[in-house]
Amino acid sequence: MKKILVIASAGGHWKELMLLRPAFxxxxxxxxxxxxxxxxxxGIKNYSLVCDSNKNEKLRTIYSFIQMISxxxxxxxxxxxxxxxxxxxxxxxxGKLFFKKTIWIDSVANAEELSxxxxxxxxxxxxVLTQWEQLADDKVQYKGSVF
Amino acid sequence: MKKAFVFVTTGTQLPFKRMIDxxxxxxxxxxNVNVIAQTANSTESYEHITTVDFLSPDKYEEYTTxxxxxxGHAGMGTIITGFEKNKPVILMARKFIxxxxxxxxxxxxxxxxxxxxxxYTANDESELNDLLLRYKELECASDANIESRNTLIGYLxxxxxxx
Numbered sequence: 001m002k003k004i005l006v007i008a009s010a011g012g013h014w015k016e017l018m019l020l021r022p023a024f025x026x027x028x029x030x031x032x033x034x035x036x037x038x039x040x041x042x043g044i045k046n047y048s049l050v051c052d053s054n055k056n057e058k059l060r061t062i063y064s065f066i067q068m069i070s071x072x073x074x075x076x077x078x079x080x081x082x083x084x085x086x087x088x089x090x091x092x093x094x095g096k097l098f099f100k101k102t103i104w105i106d107s108v109a110n111a112e113e114l115s116x117x118x119x120x121x122x123x124x125x126x127x128v129l130t131q132w133e134q135l136a137d138d139k140v141q142y143k144g145s146v147f
Numbered sequence: 148m149k150k151a152f153v154f155v156t157t158g159t160q161l162p163f164k165r166m167i168d169x170x171x172x173x174x175x176x177x178x179n180v181n182v183i184a185q186t187a188n189s190t191e192s193y194e195h196i197t198t199v200d201f202l203s204p205d206k207y208e209e210y211t212t213x214x215x216x217x218x219g220h221a222g223m224g225t226i227i228t229g230f231e232k233n234k235p236v237i238l239m240a241r242k243f244i245x246x247x248x249x250x251x252x253x254x255x256x257x258x259x260x261x262x263x264x265x266x267y268t269a270n271d272e273s274e275l276n277d278l279l280l281r282y283k284e285l286e287c288a289s290d291a292n293i294e295s296r297n298t299l300i301g302y303l304x305x306x307x308x309x310x
Contacts, residue, residue: 011159012223019227019296020148035159039203052159101310103303110225111255127306130254131299140218142182144299146227147259 001028005095007068007075007088009052010035016107017083018042019146030075032068034087041119053086055116065090072098083107089117096124108145112133148179154214158222159201162188163247166239166243169272170218171195173279180282206225216282218275221253221268226260228286235285237278239269242271265289 004024009019011062014033021042034052039045050067051058052089064087072080072094080095081103082088088104095102104121106114108131114122122139130136131145153168154196155231157163174182174195182196185207189200202210211228219225221238228238240254241247257268267273267289278285 002307004307009159012225012227014274015227020300020303023300024307027307041204041208057302079307101306103306105299107223108259109221109256110252111259112252116249116251131298143302144295144297146296146299 001025001055003028003030003075003077004074004079004081005030005032005072005075005081005091006035007032007091008081009033009085010038010079012109013088016105016146020105021085024081030071030077032071032087032091043122055086061086061090068094078102081105084115085117089121092121092125097127103129105129106131106135106140108132108147114140115143133135148183149280150179151215152210152213153180153182153216153279155182155186155196156202156207156219156225157185157187158224159218160187161223161248162186162191162243163220163239163241164188164191165245165272166218166220167191167193167196167198167273169275169310170279173244173276185277185278193207210282216285218279223256223261226256226266229265230290233265235265235267235282236288237267237269237275237282237285239275241268254278263288 004027008014039047047083048071051064053064068090079101083105092102092126102125104125106118111132130140133142136142151201171193184198185197186201196281217234221240243251260266261268266284267278
């Protein structure tokens with residue numbers, strides 16, 4: 001069984017991730033999200049919480065990154081998958097650093113252009129997925145969408 | 148007669164005063180409706196609706212399960228909740244020009260889901276008000292289009308298998 005670290009911030013990112021859950025539930029999965037009580041809603045026991053952050057909150061981002069390092073090192077995944085947002089990007093950075101497979105799934109909410117985090121992930125992630133066919137290019141792939 | 152329950156959500160991050168103001172004004176004219184709004188905003192107070200800054204996942208689950216209508220910012224969380232709970236959903240997009248979000252992606256979201264059964268989109272304050280006035284007539288959303296989702300799930304499974 002492969003170890004997959006699956007990361008999504010609370011809200012739409014998490015909800016989209018839950019719709020994709022059948023893709024990895026036969027593997028050894030650890031979930032990471034940003035809100036207490038959320039994983040339990042979906043009957044998930046193997047999870048960790050990190051604090052949410054965005055590009056305007058440097059200290060929180062650093063704290064979130066430290067939390068993510070701790071989760072990452074203890075679980076030591078083979079694959080890191082995220083639907084966003086900032087904490088997911090931090091997880092992908094760690095994944096790349098340690099030569100793990102890294103997958104960014106941009107939210108279906110982004111139809112005009114990739115999200116900011118998605119654009120950053122584009123520079124280094126192994127696989128970057130958009131859920132909009134017209135946003136696919138030489139690096140970003142369209143392989144279906146939750147809706 | 149049991150009062151109808153309208154649940155309003157601005158999501159986990161930012162306030163959306165423009166939407167909440169309209170809902171409050173409408174609620175003033177609807178004595179048979181009970182409105183609870185999650186506003187992400189502790190500084191405003193409202194006369195005709197009950198507000199809370201943020202909700203625990205349990206409370207969110209409770210309110211979205213018991214709501215007759217869900218009204219929300221055009222976030223994917225709101226939309227997916229409507230599909231899951233089979234409720235009518237009224238969406239209003241945050242606009243960058245009003246400082247309501249970092250960009251205008253919610254407008255594209257609204258465009259994508261406009262016209263789908265059970266999803267109602269308001270392009271401005273007056274359209275939101277019109278939809279609220281029709282709240283009793285709105286159809287429920289249901290999650291039907293899963294072909295593209297299964298494609299994506301299948302792709303991810305293959306990628307995982309190859310690692």
